[in-house]
Amino acid sequence: MLGSLARWWRGSPDPAAGTGEDVLQPDAPGPMIWMQIGPEAASAGLDGALQVLTRLHRVRPEMRVILALPPGLEPILPEGVELVPPPDESIGVARDALDRVKPGLVVLFGNELPGTLITGADRENIPVMMVDVCLPPPLRRLGRIGQRGLLRRIGRIVVRDQASFGLLERQGLDPAQIDVGGALGLPPEPLRCSEAERASMAALTHTRPVWLAASVPQAELAAVLAAQAHAQHHAHRMLLILAPDQPDDALELGDRLTDEGWTVASRSLEGEPDAETEIFLADDPAEYGLWYRVAPVTYMGGTLIGAAGHARSPFEPASLGSAVVHGPQTAPYADDYVRLDEARAARSIHDETSLGEAIADLMSPDRAAVLAHNAWAVTSGGAAAAEAIVRAILREFDAARAERTS
Missing domain, CATH: 3.40.50.2000 (Glycogen Phosphorylase B;)
Incomplete structure (x- = not known):
């Protein structure tokens, strides 16, 4: 079931909310991040994203996260995370959603570049970063990630491996804005024996x-x-x-x-x-x-x-x-x-x-x-990768907040 923020965003009242005090409002206190997972990344599974969200809540429990997922996905989410559908393919709709929620950072999970969301965030002066980026073997083709105009609007990219780092660098991205975080994933449960x-x-x-x-x-x-x-x-x-x-x-x-x-x-x-x-x-x-x-x-x-x-x-x-x-x-x-x-x-x-x-x-x-x-x-490196991504997210978020308040 969609959380209270999703109902508020869609403009439909929550009959169980009474006066509406339990429904998150755009000016509700506390820091907020918008995280979006596209269809390609979601189809590969949500374990890595949930690993990051769990770690983020543990490190900074006051942080609220709006998680935009493709329709039909309703995972069990950590505390402080609200599930919403992604905005329509319209810059106006994306800007309106971001203006209502006013997140301090947009985090894109995986390789996909949602152009309307990136453009809308750029016009609203909201920084955007990408995490868990991995250009697929064996050819390491760019695909949609090759849209250089959109990539130039991304402030920080956390890739899984050195090969992805090198390919993005060859596309003209500043190496200083690319981190190698490793591959997410829970360590496999070792097979047992007597x-x-x-x-x-x-x-x-x-x-x-x-x-x-x-x-x-x-x-x-x-x-x-x-x-x-x-x-x-x-x-x-x-x-x-x-x-x-x-x-x-x-x-x-x-x-x-x-x-x-x-x-x-x-x-x-x-x-x-x-x-x-x-x-x-x-x-x-x-x-x-x-x-x-x-x-x-x-x-x-x-x-x-x-x-x-x-x-x-x-x-x-x-x-x-x-x-x-x-x-x-x-x-x-x-x-x-x-x-x-x-x-x-x-x-x-x-x-x-x-x-x-x-x-x-x-x-x-x-x-x-x-x-x-x-x-x-x-x-066993999935936990280290989650830690690296959370550190990068919080660095970008804190830097943006400091810039806004300076």
Whole structure:
């Protein structure tokens, strides 16, 4: 349901408001920000925006925020936030809305440039800033964000990554007005496991190099086995924990691998690998939290040729300290892989030869640790990004207020 400010703005009285004292008025005391989220940004989810709003309320509880969202979206909002529809595509309507509300700052969330709102704010002498701007891979096309006339009216832009910073700089924007804030998002909930099982498995494998091939489809099995054989030339006691994309195929797969000369054990039969096991079949999808903790390196199955029926998110191993190796076929988690790659938090490979080389190379604890550390920073960095955006918002708001009162 629309809040009281929305009813006031539309000019419709709130029958429950009595005399109207509970309805926010344009001259109501306290600082106010107008935040607008366009359809493109809203379609990607509101978690990041809500993270910023929650942090903003915690830092400055007296701040009121008018949140303009596309129709049909009614999220649970933090205290002090009123939901309204965005103004019509008319400069006059936008100016009238801003004149009524008199916000101290307009904050645009995402890449979209609402021309009427920006122009209206400019004519009302209200500063405008953009946050959570990310020019999409792989081409980093400008799209609507390339409207230079509107961009010149933006006082501050907070981008997600260095690539977006560079592209805006090449468009002629002053680097001093662009901040790199990082990517928003709540840290993923780490997959759980039994601590007793983890300790037991760690004790069995602590003297052996171990890697995990997660959710491997049949079409990639030959590449994974070739990578294991290659890596064994560098570490002959190498243990591969192999989690097939179709767990029901594990028993048949075990027989096949045994016939091919591999020493095989499985979770469902033997329960644990012994000192001679070369391939351990992890055939229970509920135990990925255990395998990510045991294996310092994880290859994300299906990313080499795109055949996984049950693709796993790379943030699963990344959040648990396992270095991520992946091929070029990253759907449906392409954005997550881009974030990891840009942060040098994953190793990209392109064929079975490079997979084997990557696994052998990452058996060096130092190299795997660098990837794991960078990945942890990515998966836990959403809170830092929210903090950076809130700081930028308050800096712009306070500077504008000081200028108005000077």
